[in-house]
Amino acid sequence: MTAFSRGRRVIGAATHYVENQSPWRVGIDEYASNAPLVAAVEAFGAGWADAALRETGAHVGSLDFQRDAELANVHTPTLHAHDRWGFRLDEVEYDPAYHRVIAAALARGAHTSAWADPRPGAHVARAATFLLFAQVEPGHACPVSMTHAAVASIEGSPWVADEWMPRLLSRDYDPRLLPADEKPSALVGMAMTEKQGGSDVRAGTTVGVSMGGHAYQLTGHKWFCSAPMSDGFLVLAQTRRGTVEEGLSCLFVPRLLPHGMRNVFRLQRLKDKLGNRSNASAEVEFDGTVGFVLGEPGRGVRTIIEMVQRTRLDCVLGTAAGMRQSVAEALWHARGRQAFGAPLVDQPAMTAVLADLALESEAAMLTGLRLAQLFEAEASDHDIALRRLATPVSKYWVCKRGPHHAYEALECLGGNGYTESFPLARRYREQPVMAIWEGSGNVIALDVLRALTRDPESADAFAAELATTGGASAVLDAHTERTLAHLRGLQGADPAAAQAEARRLTESLALAFQGSLMLRYAPSRDAEAFIAARLGEDRGAQYGVLPHGTDAAAIVARH
Structure with missing residues (x-):
């Protein structure tokens, strides 16, 4: 068939x-x-x-x-x-x-x-x-x-925004490369990474030479260009105006120039990726390619920082989406298949695994939606400070949990799960990209340290967020107290010593954040099971090791 x-x-x-x-x-x-x-x-x-x-x-x-x-x-x-x-x-x-x-x-x-x-x-x-x-x-x-x-x-660069923002906000879609007057919608890709730099974008060697005004001619090579058939791209380059070296700048590179002329955008090859197969990623060469600076020349990292925060948010959301697919498919299979005389979903060992996967999925979803709430147009100073720290903390932890979660759900389907005819094999290959894109583990953990150093208000906002559920769980309270003490200790520590502790701190912050969210927004039964299974004295190392007395069947039924 x-x-x-x-x-x-x-x-x-x-x-x-x-x-x-x-x-x-x-x-x-x-x-x-x-x-x-x-x-x-x-x-x-x-x-x-x-x-x-x-x-x-x-x-x-x-x-x-x-x-x-x-x-x-x-x-x-x-x-x-x-x-x-x-x-x-x-x-x-x-x-x-x-x-x-x-x-x-x-x-x-x-x-x-x-x-x-x-x-x-x-x-x-x-x-x-x-x-x-x-x-x-x-x-x-x-x-x-x-x-x-x-x-x-x-949005802050009207020489680009005036023409492009209406197109970006459009809900139309046309895959063809067409001039702006023939195509009122647009998608944006990115070309940041170079072979020698990776996450160290300041090591990039792509050069932009001023043509006057906001326009530059780019020469260089990008190792990863995401979604290469987009209508425009954000690109980082070392710019100069005459003999003045401006530094690393962010530029907007359109695929088409005025009157429909194609910009120089030479696609060298497509990446043969582990997952994310439906979406193309390419290597691209610039050779006299026209780009328009965004923000201030030489302030490229500052220009992209809010963009990076939002793509990291979407890494959390994308991982949570994958967790939901994994749980939904595993539950569907377990409810429709019998073994040893009973439905799989009713067999205690399987019920425990499914319940634990469901708890992880819900915690990831709540994390993503809470982060999204912090980006609302009317966000307060507290929200802005909180998202500066909560975004990398959540991106690190949720995205690292994704691949193992997908594997455990895949195993619930047995041999079927290991075949490409079922979606969880694809999901298992998909989840790692969220942990790598927009900063792999060490990069994100170090960004947590930077947030604590450069924006001390973020630590206060995070502590205030956790305080909203103080007293609701003795286990979470003890973990939160240890975590905040660890945080305060690292704020004045030697940089090398702090880096060695960056992953431990980030993991602890993430679990405290998720535990607090579960207490606020999930049923108390589910929240207590989640906290005990991740932070309790009898916690296990694998999914399905739930605290004694957990009503796993009730958790599964809710999902």
């Missing part, structure tokens, strides 16, 4: 009759069926988006959308560097299914709806929409996320 005829029974088959297999998990409202997400959206101030989210949930759970998600990953992007006559083409061809997926996401505002309509709860509603689409097809979420985040870097 093909991947898309799963669940059909062949009448008259002579050799065997397929039974005790769960049907294909389609035709489900992925929002309405996710009770913790519905409750969190309301709690975080976006209940007004309920109807739209239910429509989105039904769409991403439909047979057609899930089929498109599979096709987009089976028929991966193809690079066409030249046309048949040898002229430079530099285009990437995607399967039509990919275009249908991304068009649906943009139509529902998964990219920039919070910027277009900055009402209270807008960032939470946008985050929930992003979660739903990324739950089923994660590759397209890359350009969606970058377009959302790029607004933060572009």
Whole structure:
């Protein structure tokens, strides 16, 4: 049978009759069926988006959308560097299914709806929409996320923003490279990383020479260019004006120049990635490529810092989306399959694993939506200080939990989970990218130390956040006290000693943050089980080792 005829029974088959297999998990409202997400959206101030989210949930759970998600990953992007006559083409061809997926996401505002309509709860509603689409097809979420985040870097530069912001806020989608007057919408990609630099963007050697005004000509090579068929890109380069070296600047590089002329954007090859297969990533050469500086020349890191915060937020959301898919598929299988005379879901060992996976998924989702709430247009000084620390803390921990979570859920399906016919094999390959993109583990842990050093208010805001649940859990209170003492000790420590402790501190902060969120927004039964399983004296090292007395069946039923 093909991947898309799963669940059909062949009448008259002579050799065997397929039974005790769960049907294909389609035709489900992925929002309405996710009770913790519905409750969190309301709690975080976006209940007004309920109807739209239910429509989105039904769409991403439909047979057609899930089929498109599979096709987009089976028929991966193809690079066409030249046309048949040898002229430079530099285009990437995607399967039509990919275009249908991304068009649906943009139509529902998964990219920039919070910027277009900055009402209270807008960032939470946008985050929930992003979660739903990324739950089923994660590759397209890359350009969606970058377009959302790029607004933060572009909006303060009217020489770019005046033309491009209306296009970025549009919900239309057209995959063709067209002049601005023929294409009122746009997506934004990024080209930051170079071979010799990696996360050390200041080591980049791409050069930008002033052409006068805000325009520069770029020469150099980028090792990773994300979503290379986007309409414009954020690029870092060492700029100079005449004989004056300005330093590292952020520039906006359009694919098309005025009158439809193609900018020099030479795609060398596509990356052969472990996961994220539906989305192309490329190496690109600039040779006289025109770019327009964003913000102040020489202040490129400052220009992109808010963008980076938002893409890190989306790494948390993308991982949480993957956790939800993993839990949903594992629960579906366990409810539809019997072993040893009983449904898998009712067998205590399996129930414990499923409950633990569900708790991890909910904690990650609450973390993502709380972070999104901190980015609302009316964010207070407290919120801004808190997000400076809470974002890297959460990005580090949630994204590192993603791959193991996907593996454990995959194991719940047994041999089926290990095959490409089921979505959890793809999800297992997908989750590591969130831990690597926008800063791998050490980079993020060191950024936590930088936040504590450069923005001491962030530590105070984080402590105030944890204090909201003080007294609700003796286990969490003890952990929080130890963690804040550790934090204070590192603030004045020798830099080398602090770096050696950076991961330990970040992990402790993340667990304190998640424990507090679970106490506030999850049922007390679930919150207490989560805290005891992660911080209690009898905690285990693997999923499924829950505290004695945990009502695992009730936790599973809620999810």
